[in-house]
């Protein structure tokens with residue numbers, strides 16, 4: 001299924017006035033594409049995903065899913081913090097989608113087993129989230145998203161809270177899983193390496209309020225792995241994105257600096273609070 005986004009604008013009304021998060025985003029994500037969205041903190045990446053997921057309504061603009069619908073669920077979301085149900089075991093966290101659709105127990109047990117095996121967590125089926133490391137929790141969240149069998153998987157900085165090595169490991173796991181499943185994925189990240197490693201194309205967003213500055217094709221051979229990072233094509237792509245991004249990051253940093261209390265519209269500038277990690 002393709003995702004066609006047209007003229008997406010989002011304004012939040014807050015106590016301090018109107019905040020413009022998105023200012024006319026246009027995008028087209030292709031069928032079975034691994035699509036990345038990269039941009040500085042506060043440029044509206046999370047807001048964009050929430051709108052695509054239907055968790056938030058746009059002020060203006062449209063999101064369309066175009067193509068033949070093959071599965072029951074349209075989207076699944078993987079959040080920055082795994083957002084698991086702490087009172088449920090791993091094997092009870094994974095089949096939320098099938099359970100919600102009231103599929104028979106043997107069916108969703110099979111589905112759960114299949115995807116826990118895929119993320120290599122079958123041995124932890126009976127564990128509770130509190131007993132898992134951050135990386136394992138994210139893998140459960142990925143298994144849950146896959147078990148829902150959606151047309152499109154949305155990922156909001158899924159590895160941002162993990163240490164560097166775990167992050168590398170999970171990138172490789174995600175590559176391996178995606179090669180098998182080939183779902184349409186939209187991945188939001190502010191890590192350029194991560195975007196280049198995983199994605200077919202990457203949208204580079206401007207500083208807030210966000211628009212898409214440019215869409216870059218990643219011409220790095222698949223299957224990819226850690227070794228791809230030394231491929232000259234990989235490095236070229238990294239540089240290209242950083243060239244586009246550095247100006248925006250600088251702008252976002254200055255605008256969020258505490259010394260700058262007012263923006264040109266005379267409203268107080270709020271520090272992004274939505275993502276306290278970035």
Ligand SMILES: Nc1ncnc2c1ncn2[C@@H]1O[C@H](COP(=O)(O)OP(=O)(O)O)[C@@H](O)[C@H]1O
Nearest residue numbers: 012021041042043044045046047272273274275
């Ligand atoms: N629910 C909300 N209410 C008010 N402002 C919000 C809300 N969600 C996000 N924002 C603001 O919108 C802007 C974009 O936020 P966000 O989409 O989280 O950016 P990103 O994910 O790129 O860091 C920020 O200025 C943020 O403070």
Ligand SMILES: [Mg+2]
Nearest residue numbers: 045046047275
């Ligand atoms: Mg965010």
